[in-house]
Amino acid sequence: MVEKGTFRVKSGLAEMLKGGVIMDVTTADQARIAEKAGSVAVMALERVPADIRAHGGVARMADPARVKEIMKAVSIPVMAKARIGHFVEAQILQALEVDYVDESEVLTPADPRFHIDKWAFTVPFVCGARDLGEACRRIAEGAAMIRTKGEPGTGNVIEAVKHMRLMNEQIRAVLAAPAEELVRLGKEMGAPHDVLLAIRETGRLPVVNFAAGGIATPADAALMMQLGCDGIFVGSGIFKSGDPERRARAIVQATTHYNDPKVLAEVSAALGEPMVGIAIEEIPPHEMMQVR
Amino acid sequence: MEIGVLGLQGAVREHLKSLSLLGVDAVAVKKAADLSPISGLVFPGGESTAIALLCSGGMLDELRRRARAGFPFFGTCAGMILLAKEIEGHDEAYIPAIDIAVARNASGRQVESFETSLDVEGIGNDVPAVFIRAPYIRRVGKGVTVLARHAGIPVAARQGNVLVTSFHPELTDDLRVHRHFVSMVEASSRKEVSA
Numbered sequence: 001m002v003e004k005g006t007f008r009v010k011s012g013l014a015e016m017l018k019g020g021v022i023m024d025v026t027t028a029d030q031a032r033i034a035e036k037a038g039s040v041a042v043m044a045l046e047r048v049p050a051d052i053r054a055h056g057g058v059a060r061m062a063d064p065a066r067v068k069e070i071m072k073a074v075s076i077p078v079m080a081k082a083r084i085g086h087f088v089e090a091q092i093l094q095a096l097e098v099d100y101v102d103e104s105e106v107l108t109p110a111d112p113r114f115h116i117d118k119w120a121f122t123v124p125f126v127c128g129a130r131d132l133g134e135a136c137r138r139i140a141e142g143a144a145m146i147r148t149k150g151e152p153g154t155g156n157v158i159e160a161v162k163h164m165r166l167m168n169e170q171i172r173a174v175l176a177a178p179a180e181e182l183v184r185l186g187k188e189m190g191a192p193h194d195v196l197l198a199i200r201e202t203g204r205l206p207v208v209n210f211a212a213g214g215i216a217t218p219a220d221a222a223l224m225m226q227l228g229c230d231g232i233f234v235g236s237g238i239f240k241s242g243d244p245e246r247r248a249r250a251i252v253q254a255t256t257h258y259n260d261p262k263v264l265a266e267v268s269a270a271l272g273e274p275m276v277g278i279a280i281e282e283i284p285p286h287e288m289m290q291v292r
Numbered sequence: 293m294e295i296g297v298l299g300l301q302g303a304v305r306e307h308l309k310s311l312s313l314l315g316v317d318a319v320a321v322k323k324a325a326d327l328s329p330i331s332g333l334v335f336p337g338g339e340s341t342a343i344a345l346l347c348s349g350g351m352l353d354e355l356r357r358r359a360r361a362g363f364p365f366f367g368t369c370a371g372m373i374l375l376a377k378e379i380e381g382h383d384e385a386y387i388p389a390i391d392i393a394v395a396r397n398a399s400g401r402q403v404e405s406f407e408t409s410l411d412v413e414g415i416g417n418d419v420p421a422v423f424i425r426a427p428y429i430r431r432v433g434k435g436v437t438v439l440a441r442h443a444g445i446p447v448a449a450r451q452g453n454v455l456v457t458s459f460h461p462e463l464t465d466d467l468r469v470h471r472h473f474v475s476m477v478e479a480s481s482r483k484e485v486s487a
Contacts, residue, residue, distance in 0.1 A: 004404065037345075
């Protein structure tokens with residue numbers, strides 16, 4: 001018997017991406033640069049988060065023609081973003097045979113209350129989370145991979161750090177809690193009970209957890225890896241910098257050798273201008289993407 | 293006895309766990325210096341292009357030297373690509389250790405990824421096999437034994453001390469494929485000692 005789209009097959013691809021960097025790309029050329037730099041996958045989208053932030057308006061799934069171009073340009077997995085709750089965008093991306101769908105807060109949400117029922121799909125999904133409750137709810141909906149949200153398009157790592165630390169702290173609490181406190185803990189965190197049980201069984205989140213949202217330098221990538229994430233998403237940080245090729249290679253090296261400050265010092269040198277960052281306090285509350 | 297898992301990128305943790313469950317000292321290997329204590333090396337699944345880029349310089353030279361010397365290697369998925377003598381669409385092999393030609397992503401994109409169970413020669417029947425954007429073996433040279441096929445296509449093979457699978461035994465609880473590799477490493481170490 002041959003079974004496609006099982007949870008093991010879906011989460012299995014994410015397991016294969018561990019220790020790697022996934023880069024946002026908007027053109028076939030950028031995708032080729034990312035692949036050559038050692039990226040484990042690319043995220044195809046119309047505009048990088050920094051531009052979405054700058055231009056405003058409604059941000060939607062990328063043009064299928066663009067996604068196809070990118071899929072043709074590289075041999076590594078291609079991911080693409082659908083709006084939160086927009087299951088038809090996800091159906092279209094599945095029909096295009098992208099390798100992962102990112103149900104993403106970077107795009108303008110399509111449903112104010114519900115996320116996509118991801119169990120209904122063969123293609124796997126990655127979703128963002130700011131805390132353990134959010135991660136567990138997405139996993140309960142069928143997400144096969146999680147990424148901490150951070151604050152996309154800022155080049156500012158503080159929110160990614162905040163979310164990763166909070167998730168680690170909450171996982172420790174779940175592991176330490178006596179059995180009789182678990183249901184209450186789940187209620188407080190907004191986390192479905194069965195996912196908490198899975199965490200207690202494996203000692204960690206039952207799916208891979210990457211860091212995202214504000215990573216702009218090799219040191220940022222290594223910081224997130226040392227905090228315990230499984231890999232790195234870089235959105236605007238590469239193609240909004242002065243020398244994307246060098247920076248892409250450096251962030252890949254830093255993600256692998258995150259525990260070796262000598263290598264980090266080497267790869268961080270003379271990379272040219274990083275993307276211009278934004279202080280979180282300067283962002284009006286209604287423009288924060290992470291709360292979506 | 294220590295067995296290494298190439299720890300640059302990919303399903304490193306899963307291989308370390310499978311080996312540990314078999315009572316082996318399993319260590320992640322990132323640099324050429326990490327290779328000295330180990331008696332065998334696992335090349336995990338991951339992205340072969342990324343792993344190949346990360347595995348350069350002294351590390352690559354040392355792995356190629358060990359390949360020529362018949363050092364025990366086990367490659368799953370991307371690991372199989374790294375160890376193949378020939379890769380379709382590529383001019384050069386990475387660490388040619390087994391005389392096979394492989395095609396990357398031959399099983400298709402992720403929506404075509406699947407799981408099944410296979411009879412694997414010398415290892416057992418109904419071995420659970422998870423194929424993820426898997427490479428297939430297109431040609432096997434003399435001296436290579438095909439250990440398993442899926443739909444007629446070779447998906448596991450062995451030549452001397454080198455074992456490769458298109459699929460991911462490390463994503464399952466079934467330890468038979470890893471046990472087989474551990475016994476290959478043990479046999480090779482015994483030979484070394486008696487020589």
